[in-house]
Amino acid sequence: MSSFELTYDGANLQKENTVLEVAGLKKSFGGLVVTDDVSLAIESGSITGMIGPNGAGKSTLFNQISGFYDPDDGTVEVNGTDVTGKQPNKIVQEGLLRTFQTPRRLEKMTVREAMLVGAQSQLGESILPLWISGAEVTREERANLERAMELLEFFEIDHLATEPTTSLSGGQMKLLALARALMAEPDILLLDEPVAGINPTLVNQIAGFIEELNQEQGYTFFIIEHDIEFLMGLAEEVIVLNQGRVLLEGTPETVQSDERVINAYLGDM
């Protein structure tokens, strides 16, 4: 088995290009304003962190960006295309993929089956080609299987390939979600708390994986995480969200030492 190969190189070419641009996003549930005039831009090839207290609206922001919620106001652009209000699956096709904060159940699927679903625009996902282009479907499926195994090896969970996903630990589920997201070769990956509830060793390991994917393959990440230490070594820029508003934006160091951040996190309880 050769080492994990570079199969994606779009991001490098687009370096310094804005891959995600959010302008004036606003969302409220009933009377509760959850995100309020949030604007941000993410450069291709970067790692951006987002922190903020529980209930700050971080996940809600991701949900609006990825099409799961319709924003009340504002716009979302992916690679220069306006995707505001589009269906989640359409936004994936524009190159933006997100993971979920809470692990998603996947009954009865094996790890490699779950991986294969991540691959985009598969010919075999339409009924007709299964009958008229069988050989091509076979080729495609074989290539996807190989890529799935490569990714599982990269994340060091290839020994679980044929295990049911229900037998995975919480940490392994997080790795699977990350590996599956990469099957889609997205231009930008939104990770919602990728290391929440994970032991410190694996946290460091995941940080290493993300760093390698970013450095070696140019993947762009936008990561929500409470673990500021985790983001410290990883992100070039951290956005602080508080009560639905961007409180501050800067390097991890400036953010960490900012008084308002300390206050927001400790709250005034």
Add this chain to the structure above:
Amino acid sequence: MNVTIPKTDHELGSTSVVLLGLIVLLGLAILTGALTVSYATYLIALSGMYVLLALGLNVQWGYGGIINFAVVAFWGLGAYVAALATARTSPLGLEWHPLFALVVAIIFSVIAAILVGLPAIRLRADYLAIATLGFSEIFRLLVANETHITAGMAGLAGIPSVLEDLPFDTVTTNLLVVAVAGALVFLFLRRIHRSPWGRVMQIIKADEDLAESLGKNAFSFKMQTFVLGCVIMTIAGVYYAHFIGYVDPTDLDPLETFFVWVAVILGGSGSNRGAVVGAFILVAVLEGTRFLTDFSIFAALSTGPLRLLIVGVLIVLIMRFKPEGLYPPRDELIWPKSQTDTEGQS
């Protein structure tokens, strides 16, 4: 070097055992004189129809987690289109060729499935349950009351049987027809199920949001399965009309929908062979209860309630001891050819 891909094992053994068991049971029944040969043939031909129905519902519920409480309506659509288009007694007086009627029935089925599915499939599962149940009852009432078109409660008799030229009696011919239809549908479904398409359906069933987050258009996939399943049910209805030669609105009893659900759940949702086995067991139970009233302890009961009682007990037993059904799906939904004849396989 190539990635070694573990293989899934294939055995069709136990399915054949159950089916063989049922055939042996039938054989015994014939030998002991409890059943006549022609009645036994009739039972298998009838089972074939339920196999089609269960396969159709399994596509919807088993593959994609889509609730359809209008199984009997889509089946009835097939039966009624076939009857109206081909029967001598049809008020429409068309007397088409059965094959032509089949095509028309399928077209109607697709249209009806889209009309029912379009507004409801996007919504939560319970809305589809209500929408399909509503459609089923509306269809039954229309058929019963639009007498000038459907002949109403009088029913439609004189539906021609098919392939009269074959050197068999009518029941045997029907058995052959349904065996071929069942096998074709089974093979068709098997191919599309163990594929990227089937895999997307499975992830939609497990978690629709996750499917969307991975770029799958859940609505489109669910619509496809819904329509496909309905078409299979309609084919079963067309077959029934030509098989029995008579339809009337009492055939559209929602209880039939329930029975098909029982077959799918019994067999194991999501498994094609489970649907096949479930259908055979269902007919064995439904028809077998007829004979129970011969025994003195059941003599006081009428067949209808007894039948329901036994079906109910069966469901409880399955839920208690084998909640996944007799044959839960076992294959990985990976295109089989991509795993065989790989160069790197060791």
